[in-house]
Amino acid sequence: MEKEEKKTKTKKIEKKEIKEEKEVEKKEVKKVEIERKKREMVVPGEVVAKGAEFLPSDGTRREGEEVIATRFGLLEKTDRLVKIIPLSGVYIPRVGNTVIGQVIDITFNGWIIDVVAPNIAFLSVAECAGYINKKDLAEHFGFRDNIVTKIKSIKLKGIDLTMKERGLRKLEGGIIVRINPTRVPRVIGRAGSMVNTIKSETGCSITVGQNGVIWVKGKNPEDELLAKKAIDLIVQKPFIEGLTEKVKEFLIEQKKKPKIKEKEKEKEK
Amino acid sequence: MAYKRPDGRNYDETRKIEAKVGIIKRADGSAMFSFGNSKAIVAVYGPRQLHPQHLQNPEKCLLRCYYDMMSFSVAERKRPGPTRRSTEVSYVTSNALKKVLKLEDFPNSVIDVYILIVEADASTRCAGINAASMALAHAGIPMKELVSSISIGKIGDAIVADLTKEEEDYSIKKDGKEIKAATDIPFAFQSRSGKISLMQLDGKVSIDDLKRAISLGKKMSKKIIEIQTQALKKVKEDKK
Numbered sequence: 001m002e003k004e005e006k007k008t009k010t011k012k013i014e015k016k017e018i019k020e021e022k023e024v025e026k027k028e029v030k031k032v033e034i035e036r037k038k039r040e041m042v043v044p045g046e047v048v049a050k051g052a053e054f055l056p057s058d059g060t061r062r063e064g065e066e067v068i069a070t071r072f073g074l075l076e077k078t079d080r081l082v083k084i085i086p087l088s089g090v091y092i093p094r095v096g097n098t099v100i101g102q103v104i105d106i107t108f109n110g111w112i113i114d115v116v117a118p119n120i121a122f123l124s125v126a127e128c129a130g131y132i133n134k135k136d137l138a139e140h141f142g143f144r145d146n147i148v149t150k151i152k153s154i155k156l157k158g159i160d161l162t163m164k165e166r167g168l169r170k171l172e173g174g175i176i177v178r179i180n181p182t183r184v185p186r187v188i189g190r191a192g193s194m195v196n197t198i199k200s201e202t203g204c205s206i207t208v209g210q211n212g213v214i215w216v217k218g219k220n221p222e223d224e225l226l227a228k229k230a231i232d233l234i235v236q237k238p239f240i241e242g243l244t245e246k247v248k249e250f251l252i253e254q255k256k257k258p259k260i261k262e263k264e265k266e267k268e269k
Numbered sequence: 270m271a272y273k274r275p276d277g278r279n280y281d282e283t284r285k286i287e288a289k290v291g292i293i294k295r296a297d298g299s300a301m302f303s304f305g306n307s308k309a310i311v312a313v314y315g316p317r318q319l320h321p322q323h324l325q326n327p328e329k330c331l332l333r334c335y336y337d338m339m340s341f342s343v344a345e346r347k348r349p350g351p352t353r354r355s356t357e358v359s360y361v362t363s364n365a366l367k368k369v370l371k372l373e374d375f376p377n378s379v380i381d382v383y384i385l386i387v388e389a390d391a392s393t394r395c396a397g398i399n400a401a402s403m404a405l406a407h408a409g410i411p412m413k414e415l416v417s418s419i420s421i422g423k424i425g426d427a428i429v430a431d432l433t434k435e436e437e438d439y440s441i442k443k444d445g446k447e448i449k450a451a452t453d454i455p456f457a458f459q460s461r462s463g464k465i466s467l468m469q470l471d472g473k474v475s476i477d478d479l480k481r482a483i484s485l486g487k488k489m490s491k492k493i494i495e496i497q498t499q500a501l502k503k504v505k506e507d508k509k
Binding site: 072086119157 | 291297316369378411498
């Protein structure tokens with residue numbers, strides 16, 4: 001009997017140990033996940049990776065065995081690819097980006113557009129779909145008109161734009177919100193989750209340009225201002241986890257407020 | 270007799286250094302750097318479209334530095350606006366920073382660097398370069414490395430780091446005449462390669478002493494780089 005008891009005890013102890021081991025493993029997995037999420041800040045000239053197997057991408061360069069940062073920002077390593085996500089700075093245009101620009105000049109064969117980039121952009125008449133009266137280009141896009149457009153090519157002299165694609169159009173009405181271009185991925189969210197939350201909660205239609213210009217149009221100005229507030233919130237607190245949920249809560253809360261005031265007014269009456 | 274510093278510092282000791290990044294909300298990049306009472310603030314704008322157009326270079330970006338001392342920064346009011354001195358300092362600063370920037374990435378555009386000295390107590394150009402280097406990194410401009418700057422001086426026979434105004438004006442009496450015995454050598458070093466991107470000399474110095482000054486400068490610049498890096502890594506939120 002005694003022996004049997006001992007055996008059971010030892011078995012129990014073993015089981016406990018196994019359980020503990022599993023827990024430890026779980027904790028370790030969690031730690032690894034956290035480490036992955038915590039991205040390191042790097043400054044120009046800092047060695048970010050050592051070894052010939054790493055591939056330098058945006059904001060890095062190779063010098064012998066080492067990969068060196070050339071920009072200030074957050075370091076991201078995905079397998080062998082080393083990349084730096086900038087935290088600040090102006091918009092640097094890329095071919096294929098959808099941007100929102102403003103007409104600042106009209107020439108005989110196109111428009112000059114300000115896309116908030118280091119160089120001005122040009123939109124040719126040939127790059128517009130449909131019939132355009134060449135005698136009066138202002139009829140099509142006038143001064144200070146905002147347009148959604150796509151970057152076709154980047155040359156020495158400047159940026160060339162195109163309108164020959166779905167969704168590229170002139171923006172009428174609504175408000176323009178300007179944010180830092182490095183915050184654009186945050187405002188859009190994973191697979192557009194953040195923008196869709198704002199859209200559904202405020203009932204506004206929103207277009208986000210890669211250059212940090214956002215166009216918001218709602219049924220009434222209050223909705224537009226609410227959407228603007230939500231965008232400001234995202235820009236101010238970009239590093240919080242579960243930001244989408246927080247923005248949703250914020251919007252629901254904000255929507256309640258005016259209703260309470262209305263009720264109070266009714267009571268007063 | 271060995272030279273004793275008026276504020277009791279060691280020869281290889283700087284004044285209290287303070288560094289901050291992201292101080293100006295509307296600028297693309299900004300920073301503050303101070304050596305004791307010498308304080309510089311820097312705002313960086315750009316890369317942006319360059320006007321007048323005839324200055325545009327289709328091969329690379331123009332770096333425009335503007336250094337100025339604020340009228341209240343010195344004991345006697347400094348008349349605002351550019352002077353011979355500030356033009357020269359602007360020029361050497363832009364040359365010191367040009368080497369580390371990847372200017373060929375932005376043809377036909379300009380990067381504006383505004384360096385303002387809020388409080389001056391010698392080695393203001395060094396504080397200006399340090400702050401400008403941080404501000405340029407903060408503005409997200411591609412850089413090969415950072416730049417750090419320090420003034421090394423020869424006072425009597427001693428080689429010392431980070432002179433104050435009092436030390437700069439140090440003189441000894443000889444045959445009843447006052448002779449200036451201090452030499453000020455501002456240096457700027459690149460953080461990774463260790464190359465010298467600025468060296469100015471004001472006074473007399475022997476080759477051996479100059480070599481000693483360079484080695485001390487290299488040693489000090491590593492400390493400054495450390496401070497700059499820490500200050501940059503502290504910024505997480507961009508207010509713009």
